[in-house]
Amino acid sequence: xxxxxxxxxxxxxxxxxxxxxxxxxxxxxxxxxxxxxxxxxxxxxxxxxxxxxxxxxxxxxxxxxxxxxxxxxxxxxxxxxxxxxxxxxxxxxxxxxxxxxxxxxxxxxxxxxxxxxxxxxxxxxxxxxxxxxxxxxxxxxxxxxxxxxxxxxxxxxxxxxxxxxxxxxxxxxxxxxxxxxxxxxxxxxxxxxxxxxxxxxxxxxxxxxxxxxxxxxxxxxxxxxxxxxxxxxxxxxxxxxxxxxxxxxxxxxxxxxxxxxxxxxxxxxxxxxxxxxxxxxxxxxxxxxxxxxxxxxxxxxxxxxxxxxxxxxxxxxxxxxxxxxxxxxxxxxxxxxxxxxxxxxxxxxxxxxxxxxxxxxxxxxxxxxxxxxxx
Amino acid sequence: xxxxxxxxxxxxxxxxxxxxxxxxxxxxxxxxxxxxxxxxxxxxxxxxxxxxxxxxxxxxxxxxxxxxxxxxxxxxxxxxxxxxxxxxxxxxxxxxxxxxxxxxxxxxxxxxxxxxxxxxxxxxxxxxxxxxxxxxxxxxxxxxxxxxxxxxxxxxxxxxxxxxxxxxxxxxxxxxxxxxxxxxxxxxxxxxxxxxxxxxxxxxxxxxxxxxxxxxxxxxxxxxxxxxxxxxxxxxxxxxxxxxxxxxxxxxxxxxxxxxxxxx
Numbered sequence: 001x002x003x004x005x006x007x008x009x010x011x012x013x014x015x016x017x018x019x020x021x022x023x024x025x026x027x028x029x030x031x032x033x034x035x036x037x038x039x040x041x042x043x044x045x046x047x048x049x050x051x052x053x054x055x056x057x058x059x060x061x062x063x064x065x066x067x068x069x070x071x072x073x074x075x076x077x078x079x080x081x082x083x084x085x086x087x088x089x090x091x092x093x094x095x096x097x098x099x100x101x102x103x104x105x106x107x108x109x110x111x112x113x114x115x116x117x118x119x120x121x122x123x124x125x126x127x128x129x130x131x132x133x134x135x136x137x138x139x140x141x142x143x144x145x146x147x148x149x150x151x152x153x154x155x156x157x158x159x160x161x162x163x164x165x166x167x168x169x170x171x172x173x174x175x176x177x178x179x180x181x182x183x184x185x186x187x188x189x190x191x192x193x194x195x196x197x198x199x200x201x202x203x204x205x206x207x208x209x210x211x212x213x214x215x216x217x218x219x220x221x222x223x224x225x226x227x228x229x230x231x232x233x234x235x236x237x238x239x240x241x242x243x244x245x246x247x248x249x250x251x252x253x254x255x256x257x258x259x260x261x262x263x264x265x266x267x268x269x270x271x272x273x274x275x276x277x278x279x280x281x282x283x284x285x286x287x288x289x290x291x292x293x294x295x296x297x298x299x300x301x302x303x304x305x306x307x308x309x310x311x312x313x314x315x316x317x318x319x320x321x322x323x324x325x326x327x328x329x330x331x332x333x334x335x336x337x338x339x340x341x342x343x344x345x346x347x348x349x350x351x352x353x354x355x356x357x358x359x360x361x362x363x364x365x366x367x368x369x370x371x372x373x374x375x
Numbered sequence: 376x377x378x379x380x381x382x383x384x385x386x387x388x389x390x391x392x393x394x395x396x397x398x399x400x401x402x403x404x405x406x407x408x409x410x411x412x413x414x415x416x417x418x419x420x421x422x423x424x425x426x427x428x429x430x431x432x433x434x435x436x437x438x439x440x441x442x443x444x445x446x447x448x449x450x451x452x453x454x455x456x457x458x459x460x461x462x463x464x465x466x467x468x469x470x471x472x473x474x475x476x477x478x479x480x481x482x483x484x485x486x487x488x489x490x491x492x493x494x495x496x497x498x499x500x501x502x503x504x505x506x507x508x509x510x511x512x513x514x515x516x517x518x519x520x521x522x523x524x525x526x527x528x529x530x531x532x533x534x535x536x537x538x539x540x541x542x543x544x545x546x547x548x549x550x551x552x553x554x555x556x557x558x559x560x561x562x563x564x565x566x567x568x569x570x571x572x573x574x575x576x577x578x579x580x581x582x583x584x585x586x587x588x589x590x591x592x593x594x595x596x597x598x599x600x601x602x603x604x605x606x607x608x609x610x611x612x613x614x615x616x617x618x619x620x621x622x623x624x625x626x627x628x629x630x631x632x633x634x635x636x637x638x639x
Contacts, residue, residue: 260485262475270437270464270465270466
C-alpha cells in the first residue's frame with residue numbers, strides 16, 4: 001500500500017556542519033525564553049553586586065554582623081525603627097556603605113573605560129589612564145593642595161577633575177593635529193599623544209612637589225595617587241553612581257559598533273558604522289568617567305587594564321555581553337580589593353591601588369596561562 | 376563567469392564621475408570615470424602606486440573625493456549615511472586582521488551590522504544571511520573555528536563571506552588573491568566571478584584579469600583603458616603601462632588566453 005501524499009514528510013536533514021553551527025545559537029523561535037534568560041542574568045548580576053556590597057559593609061577592622069547591617073539599612077531606607085547602637089548605624093550608613101558603593105562604581109567605570117579604549121584603539125595594553133587623565137588629575141590635585149591654587153575654595157577632587165579634563169583636552173587636540181586627515185591610522189596619534197601628555201603632566205606634578213611641598217604633603221599626595229576610598233561620602237555616591245551607569249549604558253548602546261571595530265576602523269566604516277562620531281562619543285565617555293572616578297578616589301591602577309581581559313576570557317569578545325560583564329567584574333573586584341585593603345594590615349589601611357596590583361596581577365597571570373588558546 | 380559580459384541593458388549600480396584625490400599636492404587618482412553594471416565583474420589592474428587601492432577607497436566612501444562624485448544605485452554617495460552605503464556596497468580590504476579571539480562565525484556575523492539596530496535586533500533572517508554567506512564560500516564547516524587557527528585562504532574567504540552577509544549589490548575587493556597559494560587564488564577568483572553581484576576587483580596578476588568581464592587599466596592615477604580583457608590587455612599596452620614585453624598565447628586544450636612575460 002502506498003503512503004498517502006498528504007502524509008507529513010520528514011524534514012530534510014541539515015548538513016552536519018551547519019547543524020553544529022546552528023546549535024551554538026539559540027533558535028529565534030525561543031526568543032521569549034531567551035529574553036527571560038537575559039533578564040535572569042541581569043538579576044543575577046545585581047544580586048551578586050548587592051551581596052558584594054553587603055559583604056563590604058560587614059567586613060572591616062571591627063566586623064559588623066549581617067543582621068545589624070540589614071537592620072541599619074532598614075532603618076535608613078524604610079524607617080523600620082529597629083533598636084540599634086547609633087554608632088553602628090552611623091558606621092554602616094555613612095562610612096562603609098558609601099565606601100562600598102563608590103568602590104563598585106569606580107570598578108565598573110574604570111573597567112568599561114578600559115574596555116572602550118582597548119576595543120577602539122585595538123590595543124591590548126590600552127587603559128583609561130592612556131589619555132593622560134591620571135597624570136592630569138595628579139597635577140590638578142597638587143596644584144590645589146601644594147601650590148595653593150584656588151586659595152582653599154577649591155577641593156582636591158575638583159582640582160583633580162579640572163586637571164584631568166585639561167590633560168585630556170590637550171591630548172585630544174594633539175592627537176587631532178597629528179592625525180589630521182588620516183582617519184585610517186587615527187589610533188597611533190592618540191596613543192602617542194597620550195604618552196606625551198602623561199609625561200608632561202607627571203613632570204609638572206614632580207616639579208610642583210619638589211619646589212614647594214613638605215615631606216608630609218608629598219606623602220599625602222602619594223597616598224591619594226595610589227587610591228584612597230576612605231573619604232567616600234554620600235555626595236561622592238551621588239556623583240559616582242550616575243556617571244558609572246551612564247558609562248555602562250552608553251557603551252552597551254554602542255556594543256554593535258564596538259564589535260564592528262574587530263577588524264579595524266576601515267572595516268567598521270564599511271560595515272556602516274559612523275566611525276568618527278562613535279569614536280568621539282565613546283572616548284569622551286571614557287575620559288569623563290575616568291576623570292570623575294580619579295577625582296573621587298585617586299588613580300587606582302590595574303582595574304581598567306586587566307578587568308576587560310578577564311571578562312573576555314569569561315564571556316567572549318562580543319560587546320553585548322562583554323560590556324556588562326566588565327562592569328560587573330570591575331565592581332566586584334574593587335569592592336573585594338577595598339575589603340582587603342582594610343583588613344590585610346591590622347590598624348592600617350593600604351592604598352587600594354597597592355591591593356589591586358598585588359592581588360590582581362598574579363590572579364591575571366594565572367587566568368592568562370590557563371586560558372591559552374588551544375592550537 | 377562570462378554570461379553577463381557587460382550586458383549593456385543591465386542597470387548601472389555604481390558610477391564614478393571624474394573622480395580625483397590627492398595627498399600633499401600629489402594627485403593619486405585623477406579624472407576617473409566609469410559605470411559598473413549589475414552582475415558584471417570589473418578587474419582593475421595597474422602597477423604598484425597607480426591608485427587602485429585609493430580608487431577602491433573612493434568608491435566605497437572611505438575617502439571623500441577632492442573632485443568628482445560616486446553614485447551608488449543612482450544616489451550620490453556623499454549624501455548617503457554610512458549605514459545606507461553598507462547595505463548596498465561591501466568592501467573586502469587587503470589586510471584586515473584581528474588579535475581578538477573571534478570565531479569565523481562571529482567575523483561573518485559582523486556583516487549584518489548595517490541591518491541591525493536597537494529596534495531591529497538579530498533574527499532568523501540574519502542567521503539565514505550568515506549561513507548562506509558561509510555556504511557560498513564553503514566555510515560553513517569552519518564556523519566554530521578561532522580566527523587565529525584559520526589559514527590565509529580561509530581568512531580571505533571569511534572576509535568575502537562577511538561582505539556577502541551584508542547582502543550588498545556591489546562588492547569591492549582589494550587584491551583578494553594576495554598571499555594565497557595558486558589553488559586558493561583560483562578558488563577565490565572563481566568564487567567572485569560566479570557571484571550574482573557587480574564587483575570591482577583590484578588585481579595584480581594579469582592572467583587573473585583575463586577572466587573578468589571588463590578590465591580597467593590604471594597608470595599614474597588615471598584610467599587609461601577600459602574594456603573586455605581580450606581587447607585591452609594587448610602587448611603594446613602592457614609594454615606602455617607595466618614596462619614588460621608580453622605575448623598572448625592560446626592554451627591548446629581549451630583555447631583560453633594566457634599572457635606570457637619575456638625578459639626585456
